[in-house]
Amino acid sequence: MAGAILSGIAVSTGIAIGPCLFLKQETQNLRHSLVPLDQVEQEVRRLEQAIDKAADSFEAARLTLHPGQKLQWDLLTSQLMICRDSKLGGSAARSIREQRMNAEWALEECVTRLADTFSRLSSPYIRERIDDVRLVANRIQARLANAASYPRPEKGGSIILAPDLTPADLAAFPGGHLTAFAVEQGGPTSHIGILARGLRTPALVGVLGLSEKAPQAREAIVDGLHGRLLLDPDPEEVAVYLALRERLTEYEKRVRADAALPAETVDGERVDILANLESGGEITDMRSCGAEGAGLVRTEFSYIARTALPEEDDLYKEYMDMARSVYPHKIAFRTFDAGGDKIIGSRKGPLEKNPALGLRGIRFSLHHQDMFRSQLRAILRAGVMGNAALIFPLISGLEELKLAKSLLNEAKQELGAEKIPYARDLPLGIMVELPSTVLISDILAREVDFFSIGTNDLTQYSLGVDRDNRQVEYLTRAIHPAIVRSIKLVVDNAHAAGIPVCVCGELAADLYCLPLLIGMRVDEISLAPQSIPTVKHLIRKMRASNCREMLREALSAPGGAMIDNMARQALYSSFPEDSDFFACRPDADIA
């Protein structure tokens, strides 16, 4: 009997068909009981065995990774170390012995205690590790309950369905065992989507009703084009999707074959297409996708995967390796952007009531200057390759930018005094992600070498829509005129000051927005490698003069729906042979 069809937001394209696993939250319904005195040692052994099994699962997952999956390797190593750390097991065992708590209860108590201690530490980096501790404890709890919550996925891979997944959860799946995933939480620019694209895994977020309908499902189809999840599909649905998947594969092969060609419109306007990277492991993929450099390296990803704060030399080595691999193309390192929906902000805790408006981006770095200084020095040193650039995230105004620049200058002076080679003229850019930055972009343009527009945050802060909140996601479905006007203003101010502009939020991969960006004459577009071949392919079919006409209409449009319809029509009528393979908006119908 056929099951349900649920709609969600496609965050990573592709079609997956096959067996599925539902991951329930292990901490629900934990059993609390007092252990009889004569069974205390037995209970401690039960705990130790669960810890061993959980450690084995981290170890096994680690062994299945391929060399490019450095981020996952580091995350799993960190989780393995926490699992084996006596602070967790030892203190839970003490609670069993001294207070006769059962193992589940003792473990939960221990995590609560650790969370409390961590939350009082001044280093946000250490505070954020509590989420890893929670994940490890959950994994041990699952072993204690003998729960099927983390059953081994099928050899050929499984589709994972869950109320929510963290990046650490994703990393814990053995390489090749995750064919796709769908979660109930999250919005189109959530962190988890960014990772899914990096992993080239079809993915849906914000799938309403998933927790209710998915637990019994055995098979599923994840449609990462139209944002659909089909549970226990019938044979006809499977046949339709097998055919669509085949056509999609064919299409991707075709556009990939031309990926090395420049993105130049029919009437001769060129835009450079670069890649957004989360780790060095993606560089090979980026090259084969036709990226002409790395427009944005989200350096915070390499911090989360470590068990201790990285030293300047570790960072230098990492950045240097990346700069060397990308050479002679450009690589723009963005300094650590924590907070908001990012790593630290996503870690629950009584840190900030409103993390998206709190200590994130450059504010975080300016509050933790030692960490910032090591990173600046590492990037400056990697700059000797001659192809690196530096970006400050979430700059809100001139004073903040000047302060960050003064720390950059200090780092340069220190390196000079220590006779360590560094790039004296490392190009400096800022992320334009806040309405305040947009409005004074004429002033800020005089202070930097380039702008990088982060449309994920620009949308979040301009429309007041949490990028991770499914309930308000509908407000971002259409292209809001305020966003079009903001980008246009920034591009015009940058060009008037003679500096280039890169657009590097998810909007850059939104095919409805692409003609508008071309119409504005943005200099660079930086996006997930996965999207690059299609974007280049379409730009080569576009006419810049038509894009400009469309932009004119969009700039005077009163509402987003109008712009969206216009963009949709233009795209579907101009490129009918490609239109089946555009990732659709959540409410769009299957073609």
Ligand code: PEP
């Ligand atoms: C953005 O905000 O659009 C951006 C590119 O940065 P991130 O998604 O990493 O916040």
Ligand code: MG
């Ligand atoms: Mg951002």
